[in-house]
Amino acid sequence: MAKDLIQKTERDYGKMYISYNIKTNEFEITGNLNKIGQETILEEFLRSQIGAGVDKSEPNIRDIYNITLIWHPDFDNIKVFSDTGNKGLRDAILYNVLNKLN
Numbered sequence: 502m503a504k505d506l507i508q509k510t511e512r513d514y515g516k517m518y519i520s521y522n523i524k525t526n527e528f529e530i531t532g533n534l535n536k537i538g539q540e541t542i543l544e545e546f547l548r549s550q551i552g553a554g555v556d557k558s559e560p561n562i563r564d565i566y567n568i569t570l571i572w573h574p575d576f577d578n579i580k581v582f583s584d585t586g587n588k589g590l591r592d593a594i595l596y597n598v599l600n601k602l603n
Contacts (some may be wrong), residue, residue: 505567514574517542521564521594528598534572536602542572545600546579550592566594 517539521550526568532541561584568591585591 515542515574516557517570517572519568519570519594520565521568521598523594524564524599526601528601529582530598540599541603542579543566543595543602546570546581547592547599549579550588553588556588558587560590566590570596 515532515538516536517530517534519528519530521528521532532539534542536588563584566583566585568581569583570580573580581591583591585594
């Protein structure tokens, strides 16, 4: 019974998976959001990062970066997971993706 509840809840989340090639500036987005939903989630997340402070972590060096955004409508928050190693790099990639979507 709890498993059914978890699966239903997970389907209700807005999910966006971004694979970004830093050398070519090309990206692929998958998930369950349409283009308007993708733009909205990116805009809202980036807006929430204003004033969040500087991340002095060393960025991971790679050709392809993966970023996952999950919007939880019940709590109206967005969780983000990435392999960038640095929030500044992550947010720069997301900003570039948003600009290319517009």
